[in-house]
Amino acid sequence: MLDLIIAGGTVVDGSGAPRLRADVGVAQGRITAVGDLRGQPARAHHDATGRIVCPGFIDVHTHDDRLLLGTPHGPHPKLTQGVTTVVTGNCGISLAPLLSATTPPAPLDLLGADDWRYARFGDYLDALQAARPALNAVCLVGHSTLRVRHVADLERPATPSEAARMAADLADALDAGASGLSTGLYYPPARAATAEEVIAVGAPLTAARGILTMHLRDEADAIDDALREALHIGRALGVEAVLSHHKLIGQRNHGRSVQTLAAVDAAAAHQPVCMDCYPYNASSTMLLAARVGQSSEVLVTWSRGDPSAAGRSLFALARERGCTPEALVEQLAPAGAVYFAMHEDDVRRILAHPLTMVGSDGLAHDAVPHPRLWGTFPRVLGHYAREQRLFPLETAVYKMTGLSARRFGLADRGMIAPGYAADIVVFDEAHVADRASFEHPTTPSIGIDAVFVNGHLACEQGRTVHAHAGQVLRRTTKLGPAYSSPGLAT
Structure with missing residues (x-):
């Protein structure tokens, strides 16, 4: 029995190939089937009708x-x-x-x-x-x-x-x-x-x-x-x-x-x-003084020198304080922008x-x-x-x-295909959009219906469902103890 069937969606498989209508079956954190899965038993179903189903x-x-x-x-x-x-x-x-x-x-x-x-x-x-x-x-x-x-x-x-x-x-x-x-x-x-x-x-x-x-x-x-x-x-x-x-x-x-x-x-x-x-x-x-002259605007993202500057225009702050933006950089540092x-x-x-x-x-x-x-x-x-x-x-x-x-050499990620890890996103193609702006930078996006990480429903309609479904993806090629560095030429 499958753990999950994501049913009725349009699959964009991550290869660049044209989309196709298909169900996606998942078992033990892996995609096991892509196609018509009607009638197949599963412990859970996710209705993706009218939605795009793609790799995470x-x-x-x-x-x-x-x-x-x-x-x-x-x-x-x-x-x-x-x-x-x-x-x-x-x-x-x-x-x-x-x-x-x-x-x-x-x-x-x-x-x-x-x-x-x-x-x-x-x-x-x-x-x-x-x-x-x-x-x-x-x-x-x-x-x-x-x-x-x-x-x-x-x-x-x-x-x-x-x-x-x-x-x-x-x-x-x-x-x-x-x-x-x-x-x-x-x-x-x-x-x-x-x-x-x-x-x-x-x-x-x-x-x-x-x-x-x-x-x-x-x-x-x-x-x-x-x-x-x-x-x-x-x-x-x-x-x-x-x-x-x-x-x-x-x-x-x-x-x-x-x-x-x-x-x-x-x-x-x-x-x-x-x-x-x-x-x-x-x-x-x-925040770097050398970057100020290259920019039409600079916004301070954080400052240890003056935390109240976060979110403010460096240029506007400099005018208020009667100094050059470059001089203000020194007062705000360390800082980001x-x-x-x-x-x-x-x-x-x-x-x-x-x-x-x-x-x-x-x-x-x-x-x-x-x-x-x-x-x-x-x-x-x-x-x-x-x-x-x-x-x-x-x-x-x-x-x-x-x-x-x-x-990045991730052989089992990035595709909707049998054998691949079940990292899957279901979204609304007509309405998916970013909502974060420079004025309100932490506003969540819209149109992402569901996110599955290694087969687990991790996020649904912007709400975190499973906050611990990820894995450390370690490169497996080993050097062994015999490696020695040639160092720098003298």
Whole structure:
């Protein structure tokens, strides 16, 4: 007997193929049948008549490392969107391996001031599994986290011995089940790192067939050099390289996605490379004075220097206080911000590109977060697929499921097909939409009827039903104890 039949829906299977009318049968957390299941016995039925049934969405770019350890009260920012799997540890920032009794340097503090208590990455994975997370988790090791742990002076490149210790930590993490390495060369803790350092630290990825996700060193005037560097690192390691939240910042760079995407296409003919992006023309990260002049507006998302600034315009606050926005940054720091510095045409062009996956890049611990934390996936379905007709619904779903699973090596996720994990979303194609805005960024989306995680009904009509149905998805390729890092060339 089946545990569940999702009956009467229209299946968009995650491959990009045309939709079809079919029932979906589930047993022991797996999809066992797709077709006409009328008359087959099942312990539970879910009526999906008039609805789309598709794989659970895979958020390939998150900072949910700490969020997954707890049980959010009220609506869940990811389950309410139909997300069933998240990739954590992006932009060089992971919660492990790092022991710290004090708040680590920005941007690591985007994950919070505490919980830095995992000396080994495997300890974090074990704690996460013990917490029984709401979502499935694919976990990356952050290069910046490794630098804070091992590099004595963050203002210089790592020495050969420091790079060797970072590589040894990465190898240990990969053996424990980490899926790869992320970098954040844009940010202060890693800004001094050279490409050669990243290659030395990332050397264990090659044998483990791990993935490398890269926040480029620059997303503005020096985007071409930064892109070449990232592609060079990916080629040197011989692994899949993901260009994180690809975008163009600053007015004089608007429109340059034509050239950057052409460069990615040329590289893709010779090496594995892809991208992720979020469906908004505003970004969010730590509050940086260098970003102010590139932006038409800056909203403060949190501030330890002045918590009352959260949710306010930096420019308006500066006028009220009679100082420059750049001077105010120093008064508010450490802090986070939303920057309006991108052009919608670039967002559309990048989002529509065949190599682009969807990631929210949401910051779960911001006091007033970017709305992408709550609205990314319904926004792709509603605004870009249904209203803007940027691509068909089947393509939108593929970018959020099958493509992501294939690129991250999730062999049994991202498809509605027998044998695949029963991560399933049921939604109303005509009405699904994001409702989170910059004024009200935590408003849940609408049109997501039901979300199943590993066969369990986890969310229904925005209400969390099962907050512990997720699993830690560990990479199984092992390096073994014989691995030794080549370190950096002297």
